[in-house]
Amino acid sequence: MAVAPTMASPSPLKFVSRTSFESMGFLSYVPRSFKSSHFSKKPLSISIPRRPPRASLQEVRAVEAPAESVAGFDEMVSGTQRKYYLLGGKGGVGKTSCAASLAVKFANNGHPTLVVSTDPAHSLSDSFAQDLTGGTLVRVEGLDYPLFALEINPEKAREEFRAASQKNGGTGVKDFMDGMGLGMLVEQLGELKLGELLDTPPPGLDEAIAISKVIQFLESQEYSMFTRIVFDTAPTGHTLRLLSLPDFLDASIGKILRLKEKINSATSAIKSVFGQEENKQQDAADKLERLRERMIKVRELFRDTESTEFVIVTIPTVMAVSESSRLHASLKKEHVPVKRLIVNQVLPPSASDCKFCAMKRKDQMRALEIIQNDPELAGLNMIQAPLVDVEIRGVPALKFMGDIIWK
DSSP states (O other): OOSSOOSSSOOSOEEOOSSTTGGGTOEEOOBSOBOSSSBOSSOBOOOOOSSOOHHHHHHHHTTOOOGGGOOOHHHHHHOSSOOEEEEEESTTSSHHHHHHHHHHHHHHTTOOEEEEEOOSSOOHHHHHTSOOOSSSOEEOSSOSSOEEEEEOOHHHHHHHHHHHHTHHHHTHHHHHHHHTTOHHHHHHTGGGOHHHHTTSOOTTHHHHHHHHHHHHHHHOGGGTTOSEEEEEOOOHHHHHHHHHHHHHHHHHHHHHHHHHHHHHHHTHHHHHHOHHHHHHHHHHHHHHHHHHHHHHHHHHHHHOTTTEEEEEEEOSSHHHHHHHHHHHHHHHHTTOOEEEEEEEEEOOOOSSOOHHHHHHHHHHHHHHHHHHHOTTTTTSEEEEEEOBSSOOOSHHHHHHHHHHHOO
8 A cells, every 4th residue: 555656556646846845745636626615526637747756756655554554445345234434533633534535435436325424513514515514414516426415413403302391381301201100200399490401401412313313324214225324423522422322321221111110010009090191101111112222223333343343533643642542442342343543644754954844754753653552553454644735625635535545
Protein backbone atom coordinates (compact mmCIF):
# COMPACT_ATOMS: atom_id res chain seq x y z
CA MET A 1 0.00 0.00 0.00
CA ALA A 2 1.29 3.40 -0.82
CA VAL A 3 0.02 6.60 0.64
CA ALA A 4 1.98 8.64 -1.87
CA PRO A 5 2.37 8.13 -5.64
CA THR A 6 5.22 6.28 -7.27
CA MET A 7 6.37 6.24 -10.86
CA ALA A 8 5.13 2.69 -11.30
CA SER A 9 1.76 3.38 -9.79
CA PRO A 10 0.20 6.64 -11.00
CA SER A 11 -1.96 8.32 -8.44
CA PRO A 12 -4.36 11.26 -8.66
CA LEU A 13 -2.09 13.41 -6.55
CA LYS A 14 -0.22 16.55 -7.33
CA PHE A 15 2.71 18.00 -5.45
CA VAL A 16 3.09 21.72 -5.19
CA SER A 17 6.19 23.66 -4.23
CA ARG A 18 5.35 27.36 -4.33
CA THR A 19 5.92 28.01 -0.65
CA SER A 20 7.93 26.40 2.08
CA PHE A 21 4.75 24.81 3.41
CA GLU A 22 3.82 23.47 -0.03
CA SER A 23 7.34 22.23 -0.56
CA MET A 24 6.68 19.65 2.12
CA GLY A 25 4.86 17.72 -0.55
CA PHE A 26 1.27 18.23 0.68
CA LEU A 27 -1.15 16.40 -1.58
CA SER A 28 -3.05 18.75 -3.81
CA TYR A 29 -6.56 18.15 -5.14
CA VAL A 30 -7.54 20.43 -8.04
CA PRO A 31 -11.11 20.31 -9.39
CA ARG A 32 -11.59 21.79 -12.87
CA SER A 33 -14.30 24.12 -11.75
CA PHE A 34 -15.63 25.21 -8.41
CA LYS A 35 -18.96 26.73 -7.54
CA SER A 36 -19.53 28.73 -4.39
CA SER A 37 -21.78 26.11 -2.81
CA HIS A 38 -20.27 22.85 -4.00
CA PHE A 39 -17.70 21.20 -6.21
CA SER A 40 -18.47 20.65 -9.85
CA LYS A 41 -19.61 17.20 -10.92
CA LYS A 42 -16.98 17.23 -13.69
CA PRO A 43 -14.09 14.77 -13.46
CA LEU A 44 -11.12 15.71 -11.34
CA SER A 45 -8.14 17.30 -13.03
CA ILE A 46 -5.27 15.97 -11.01
CA SER A 47 -1.76 15.21 -12.15
CA ILE A 48 1.75 14.55 -10.91
CA PRO A 49 5.04 15.56 -12.50
CA ARG A 50 6.32 12.86 -14.83
CA ARG A 51 9.87 13.15 -13.63
CA PRO A 52 9.93 14.38 -10.05
CA PRO A 53 13.32 14.72 -8.37
CA ARG A 54 14.63 11.38 -7.18
CA ALA A 55 15.24 12.68 -3.66
CA SER A 56 11.65 13.87 -3.38
CA LEU A 57 10.29 10.45 -4.27
CA GLN A 58 12.59 8.81 -1.75
CA GLU A 59 11.39 11.19 0.94
CA VAL A 60 7.76 10.50 0.11
CA ARG A 61 8.32 6.76 0.24
CA ALA A 62 9.74 7.21 3.72
CA VAL A 63 6.26 7.97 5.09
CA GLU A 64 4.49 5.20 3.25
CA ALA A 65 2.61 2.83 5.51
CA PRO A 66 3.99 -0.70 5.67
CA ALA A 67 2.58 -3.33 3.35
CA GLU A 68 0.27 -4.78 6.00
CA SER A 69 -1.41 -1.39 6.45
CA VAL A 70 -3.44 -1.67 3.25
CA ALA A 71 -7.07 -0.98 4.14
CA GLY A 72 -8.22 -4.15 2.41
CA PHE A 73 -11.08 -2.46 0.58
CA ASP A 74 -11.47 -5.37 -1.85
CA GLU A 75 -12.50 -7.53 1.09
CA MET A 76 -14.74 -4.77 2.45
CA VAL A 77 -16.59 -4.32 -0.83
CA SER A 78 -16.86 -7.97 -1.87
CA GLY A 79 -18.07 -9.39 1.43
CA THR A 80 -21.76 -10.18 1.64
CA GLN A 81 -22.18 -10.35 5.43
CA ARG A 82 -20.42 -7.29 6.85
CA LYS A 83 -22.91 -4.49 6.36
CA TYR A 84 -22.37 -2.02 9.21
CA TYR A 85 -19.29 0.19 9.62
CA LEU A 86 -18.97 2.57 12.56
CA LEU A 87 -16.25 5.23 12.45
CA GLY A 88 -15.35 7.01 15.67
CA GLY A 89 -12.64 8.67 17.71
CA LYS A 90 -11.59 11.94 19.26
CA GLY A 91 -13.32 15.12 18.08
CA GLY A 92 -11.66 16.94 15.20
CA VAL A 93 -9.68 14.04 13.73
CA GLY A 94 -11.68 13.78 10.49
CA LYS A 95 -14.23 11.08 11.32
CA THR A 96 -16.91 12.60 9.11
CA SER A 97 -14.62 12.93 6.09
CA CYS A 98 -13.44 9.34 6.50
CA ALA A 99 -16.99 8.03 6.94
CA ALA A 100 -18.33 10.02 3.99
CA SER A 101 -15.43 8.97 1.75
CA LEU A 102 -16.03 5.30 2.65
CA ALA A 103 -19.73 5.68 1.83
CA VAL A 104 -18.88 7.26 -1.55
CA LYS A 105 -16.40 4.45 -2.24
CA PHE A 106 -19.01 1.79 -1.44
CA ALA A 107 -21.60 3.49 -3.65
CA ASN A 108 -19.15 3.85 -6.54
CA ASN A 109 -18.48 0.11 -6.26
CA GLY A 110 -22.13 -0.77 -6.75
CA HIS A 111 -23.39 -0.95 -3.15
CA PRO A 112 -26.61 0.94 -2.33
CA THR A 113 -25.25 2.76 0.72
CA LEU A 114 -26.58 4.80 3.62
CA VAL A 115 -24.35 7.06 5.72
CA VAL A 116 -25.79 8.08 9.09
CA SER A 117 -24.57 10.78 11.48
CA THR A 118 -25.23 10.03 15.16
CA ASP A 119 -23.28 13.13 16.23
CA PRO A 120 -25.57 15.81 17.74
CA ALA A 121 -23.28 18.39 16.10
CA HIS A 122 -23.73 17.14 12.55
CA SER A 123 -21.22 17.87 9.79
CA LEU A 124 -22.33 15.46 7.06
CA SER A 125 -24.11 18.32 5.28
CA ASP A 126 -20.85 20.29 5.27
CA SER A 127 -18.88 17.27 4.10
CA PHE A 128 -21.19 16.57 1.14
CA ALA A 129 -21.82 20.30 0.47
CA GLN A 130 -25.53 19.49 0.49
CA ASP A 131 -28.41 20.12 2.89
CA LEU A 132 -29.04 16.82 4.68
CA THR A 133 -30.86 18.22 7.71
CA GLY A 134 -34.40 17.34 8.70
CA GLY A 135 -33.94 13.85 10.07
CA THR A 136 -35.05 12.11 6.85
CA LEU A 137 -33.26 10.17 4.12
CA VAL A 138 -31.73 12.45 1.48
CA ARG A 139 -30.14 11.21 -1.73
CA VAL A 140 -26.59 12.46 -2.19
CA GLU A 141 -26.14 14.20 -5.53
CA GLY A 142 -23.35 13.55 -8.00
CA LEU A 143 -23.18 9.74 -7.91
CA ASP A 144 -24.34 7.17 -10.44
CA TYR A 145 -25.17 4.60 -7.75
CA PRO A 146 -27.52 5.24 -4.85
CA LEU A 147 -26.04 6.90 -1.79
CA PHE A 148 -28.35 8.30 0.88
CA ALA A 149 -27.48 10.30 3.96
CA LEU A 150 -29.31 10.79 7.24
CA GLU A 151 -28.57 13.23 10.01
CA ILE A 152 -30.48 12.05 13.07
CA ASN A 153 -32.39 15.03 14.44
CA PRO A 154 -32.20 15.02 18.26
CA GLU A 155 -34.15 18.27 18.60
CA LYS A 156 -37.14 16.75 16.81
CA ALA A 157 -37.04 13.79 19.19
CA ARG A 158 -36.80 16.14 22.18
CA GLU A 159 -39.99 17.85 21.04
CA GLU A 160 -41.71 14.47 20.81
CA PHE A 161 -40.47 13.63 24.31
CA ARG A 162 -41.82 16.90 25.71
CA ALA A 163 -45.15 16.33 23.99
CA ALA A 164 -45.43 12.86 25.51
CA SER A 165 -44.50 14.06 28.99
CA GLN A 166 -47.01 16.93 28.77
CA LYS A 167 -49.80 14.76 27.42
CA ASN A 168 -53.17 15.73 28.94
CA GLY A 169 -51.59 18.39 31.11
CA GLY A 170 -48.62 16.35 32.24
CA THR A 171 -50.34 12.99 32.70
CA GLY A 172 -48.26 11.14 30.12
CA VAL A 173 -46.00 9.83 32.87
CA LYS A 174 -49.02 8.83 34.98
CA ASP A 175 -50.53 6.98 32.01
CA PHE A 176 -47.36 4.93 31.71
CA MET A 177 -47.23 4.24 35.45
CA ASP A 178 -50.94 3.32 35.41
CA GLY A 179 -50.16 0.75 32.77
CA MET A 180 -47.55 -0.70 35.10
CA GLY A 181 -50.05 -0.81 37.98
CA LEU A 182 -48.26 2.01 39.82
CA GLY A 183 -50.68 4.88 39.16
CA MET A 184 -51.54 5.29 42.86
CA LEU A 185 -47.87 5.92 43.60
CA VAL A 186 -47.80 8.79 41.11
CA GLU A 187 -50.90 10.33 42.68
CA GLN A 188 -49.29 10.18 46.11
CA LEU A 189 -46.18 11.89 44.73
CA GLY A 190 -48.14 14.37 42.65
CA GLU A 191 -46.79 17.35 44.56
CA LEU A 192 -43.33 16.55 43.19
CA LYS A 193 -44.58 17.50 39.69
CA LEU A 194 -42.97 14.46 38.10
CA GLY A 195 -44.23 15.46 34.67
CA GLU A 196 -42.40 18.79 34.85
CA LEU A 197 -39.19 17.06 35.91
CA LEU A 198 -39.41 14.80 32.88
CA ASP A 199 -40.14 17.71 30.57
CA THR A 200 -36.36 17.99 30.19
CA PRO A 201 -34.98 15.04 28.23
CA PRO A 202 -32.58 12.92 30.28
CA PRO A 203 -28.84 12.66 29.51
CA GLY A 204 -28.14 10.09 26.83
CA LEU A 205 -31.32 10.83 24.85
CA ASP A 206 -29.27 11.51 21.71
CA GLU A 207 -27.74 8.05 21.98
CA ALA A 208 -31.17 6.53 22.65
CA ILE A 209 -32.47 8.15 19.47
CA ALA A 210 -29.54 6.72 17.54
CA ILE A 211 -30.32 3.28 18.98
CA SER A 212 -33.94 3.60 17.86
CA LYS A 213 -32.71 4.35 14.35
CA VAL A 214 -30.48 1.28 14.39
CA ILE A 215 -33.57 -0.75 15.33
CA GLN A 216 -35.34 0.75 12.32
CA PHE A 217 -32.46 -0.29 10.08
CA LEU A 218 -32.79 -3.84 11.39
CA GLU A 219 -36.57 -4.13 11.12
CA SER A 220 -37.82 -1.75 8.43
CA GLN A 221 -38.22 -2.73 4.77
CA GLU A 222 -37.36 0.87 3.92
CA TYR A 223 -33.72 0.19 4.76
CA SER A 224 -33.44 -3.34 3.41
CA MET A 225 -32.22 -2.03 0.04
CA PHE A 226 -28.95 -0.86 1.60
CA THR A 227 -26.12 -3.36 1.49
CA ARG A 228 -23.77 -1.01 3.38
CA ILE A 229 -24.61 1.34 6.27
CA VAL A 230 -21.84 3.65 7.51
CA PHE A 231 -22.18 5.41 10.87
CA ASP A 232 -20.40 8.72 11.46
CA THR A 233 -20.42 8.62 15.24
CA ALA A 234 -20.08 11.38 17.82
CA PRO A 235 -16.81 11.97 19.72
CA THR A 236 -15.56 9.20 21.98
CA GLY A 237 -17.69 9.76 25.09
CA HIS A 238 -20.99 9.85 23.17
CA THR A 239 -19.99 6.81 21.15
CA LEU A 240 -19.21 4.72 24.22
CA ARG A 241 -22.60 5.65 25.69
CA LEU A 242 -24.23 4.66 22.41
CA LEU A 243 -22.53 1.26 22.41
CA SER A 244 -23.20 0.56 26.10
CA LEU A 245 -26.83 1.73 26.04
CA PRO A 246 -28.34 -1.62 24.95
CA ASP A 247 -26.76 -3.32 27.98
CA PHE A 248 -28.02 -0.58 30.29
CA LEU A 249 -31.57 -0.64 28.90
CA ASP A 250 -31.67 -4.43 28.91
CA ALA A 251 -30.71 -4.48 32.59
CA SER A 252 -33.09 -1.63 33.48
CA ILE A 253 -36.07 -3.12 31.69
CA GLY A 254 -35.30 -6.47 33.28
CA LYS A 255 -35.43 -4.87 36.74
CA ILE A 256 -38.75 -3.16 35.94
CA LEU A 257 -40.26 -6.41 34.71
CA ARG A 258 -39.06 -8.29 37.80
CA LEU A 259 -40.50 -5.52 40.01
CA LYS A 260 -43.82 -5.81 38.20
CA GLU A 261 -43.87 -9.57 38.73
CA LYS A 262 -43.50 -9.01 42.49
CA ILE A 263 -46.28 -6.42 42.43
CA ASN A 264 -48.50 -8.78 40.45
CA SER A 265 -47.99 -11.61 42.90
CA ALA A 266 -48.73 -9.31 45.85
CA THR A 267 -51.92 -7.91 44.31
CA SER A 268 -53.22 -10.98 42.45
CA ALA A 269 -56.45 -10.99 44.47
CA ILE A 270 -57.22 -7.38 43.50
CA LYS A 271 -56.36 -7.91 39.84
CA SER A 272 -58.72 -10.88 39.65
CA VAL A 273 -61.55 -8.44 40.38
CA PHE A 274 -60.36 -5.80 37.91
CA GLY A 275 -59.76 -7.91 34.81
CA GLN A 276 -59.54 -4.91 32.50
CA GLU A 277 -56.79 -3.32 34.59
CA GLU A 278 -54.85 -6.57 34.43
CA ASN A 279 -55.00 -6.52 30.65
CA LYS A 280 -53.78 -2.92 30.63
CA GLN A 281 -50.84 -3.84 32.83
CA GLN A 282 -50.03 -6.85 30.67
CA ASP A 283 -49.97 -4.69 27.53
CA ALA A 284 -47.40 -2.40 29.12
CA ALA A 285 -45.32 -5.36 30.23
CA ASP A 286 -45.47 -6.86 26.74
CA LYS A 287 -44.26 -3.57 25.24
CA LEU A 288 -41.34 -3.47 27.65
CA GLU A 289 -40.47 -7.07 26.87
CA ARG A 290 -40.50 -6.33 23.12
CA LEU A 291 -38.26 -3.31 23.71
CA ARG A 292 -35.91 -5.48 25.74
CA GLU A 293 -35.73 -8.02 22.91
CA ARG A 294 -34.92 -5.25 20.43
CA MET A 295 -32.17 -3.92 22.68
CA ILE A 296 -30.65 -7.39 22.81
CA LYS A 297 -30.81 -7.50 19.02
CA VAL A 298 -28.96 -4.17 18.74
CA ARG A 299 -26.36 -5.31 21.27
CA GLU A 300 -25.75 -8.47 19.26
CA LEU A 301 -25.39 -6.38 16.11
CA PHE A 302 -22.70 -4.16 17.66
CA ARG A 303 -20.78 -7.26 18.75
CA ASP A 304 -21.24 -9.33 15.59
CA THR A 305 -17.83 -9.81 14.01
CA GLU A 306 -19.44 -11.01 10.78
CA SER A 307 -21.75 -8.03 10.13
CA THR A 308 -20.19 -5.09 12.00
CA GLU A 309 -16.82 -3.35 12.25
CA PHE A 310 -15.74 -0.31 14.23
CA VAL A 311 -12.98 1.77 12.59
CA ILE A 312 -11.01 4.07 14.92
CA VAL A 313 -9.93 7.40 13.41
CA THR A 314 -7.12 9.42 14.97
CA ILE A 315 -4.38 11.91 14.12
CA PRO A 316 -0.64 11.59 14.87
CA THR A 317 -0.55 13.50 18.16
CA VAL A 318 0.20 12.01 21.56
CA MET A 319 -3.13 13.19 23.01
CA ALA A 320 -5.20 11.75 20.16
CA VAL A 321 -3.29 8.45 20.21
CA SER A 322 -3.77 8.14 23.99
CA GLU A 323 -7.52 8.66 23.64
CA SER A 324 -7.65 6.15 20.77
CA SER A 325 -5.90 3.59 22.97
CA ARG A 326 -8.48 4.08 25.72
CA LEU A 327 -11.28 3.90 23.13
CA HIS A 328 -10.02 0.55 21.85
CA ALA A 329 -9.79 -0.79 25.40
CA SER A 330 -13.41 0.28 26.00
CA LEU A 331 -14.56 -1.23 22.70
CA LYS A 332 -12.92 -4.54 23.64
CA LYS A 333 -14.73 -4.41 26.97
CA GLU A 334 -18.01 -3.98 25.05
CA HIS A 335 -16.93 -6.82 22.71
CA VAL A 336 -17.18 -4.53 19.66
CA PRO A 337 -15.01 -5.79 16.76
CA VAL A 338 -12.17 -3.45 15.67
CA LYS A 339 -9.71 -4.21 12.88
CA ARG A 340 -8.54 -0.90 11.43
CA LEU A 341 -6.98 2.32 12.72
CA ILE A 342 -6.88 5.34 10.39
CA VAL A 343 -4.13 7.84 11.22
CA ASN A 344 -5.26 11.00 9.44
CA GLN A 345 -3.36 14.17 8.47
CA VAL A 346 0.13 12.63 8.27
CA LEU A 347 2.78 15.05 7.00
CA PRO A 348 5.33 13.94 4.39
CA PRO A 349 8.99 14.80 4.96
CA SER A 350 9.92 18.43 4.38
CA ALA A 351 11.99 19.16 1.30
CA SER A 352 12.78 22.65 2.56
CA ASP A 353 14.33 24.29 5.61
CA CYS A 354 10.91 24.92 7.17
CA LYS A 355 11.63 24.53 10.90
CA PHE A 356 7.95 24.43 11.85
CA CYS A 357 7.34 21.65 9.32
CA ALA A 358 10.32 19.64 10.57
CA MET A 359 9.23 19.96 14.21
CA LYS A 360 5.65 19.05 13.38
CA ARG A 361 6.72 15.95 11.49
CA LYS A 362 9.08 14.96 14.31
CA ASP A 363 6.15 15.08 16.74
CA GLN A 364 4.04 13.02 14.35
CA MET A 365 6.73 10.37 13.97
CA ARG A 366 6.87 10.12 17.76
CA ALA A 367 3.10 9.60 17.87
CA LEU A 368 3.30 6.91 15.16
CA GLU A 369 6.00 5.16 17.17
CA ILE A 370 3.74 5.23 20.22
CA ILE A 371 1.01 3.54 18.16
CA GLN A 372 3.39 0.79 17.09
CA ASN A 373 4.31 0.12 20.73
CA ASP A 374 0.88 0.58 22.26
CA PRO A 375 -0.61 -2.74 23.46
CA GLU A 376 -4.12 -1.62 22.45
CA LEU A 377 -3.31 -0.24 19.00
CA ALA A 378 -0.29 -2.18 17.78
CA GLY A 379 -2.40 -5.14 16.63
CA LEU A 380 -4.72 -3.05 14.46
CA ASN A 381 -4.30 -2.55 10.73
CA MET A 382 -2.90 1.01 10.63
CA ILE A 383 -3.81 3.10 7.58
CA GLN A 384 -1.96 6.39 7.14
CA ALA A 385 -3.89 9.15 5.39
CA PRO A 386 -1.79 12.15 4.28
CA LEU A 387 -2.60 15.75 5.07
CA VAL A 388 -4.04 17.41 1.97
CA ASP A 389 -3.80 21.10 1.19
CA VAL A 390 -7.51 21.64 0.47
CA GLU A 391 -10.70 21.20 2.42
CA ILE A 392 -12.37 17.86 1.66
CA ARG A 393 -15.88 18.98 0.73
CA GLY A 394 -18.22 17.65 -1.92
CA VAL A 395 -18.49 14.29 -3.68
CA PRO A 396 -15.45 14.73 -6.01
CA ALA A 397 -13.20 15.62 -3.07
CA LEU A 398 -14.57 12.72 -1.01
CA LYS A 399 -13.92 10.35 -3.91
CA PHE A 400 -10.37 11.67 -4.06
CA MET A 401 -9.89 11.08 -0.34
CA GLY A 402 -11.49 7.65 -0.53
CA ASP A 403 -9.09 6.58 -3.25
CA ILE A 404 -6.19 7.51 -0.95
CA ILE A 405 -7.47 5.80 2.21
CA TRP A 406 -9.62 2.85 1.13
CA LYS A 407 -7.25 0.78 -1.01
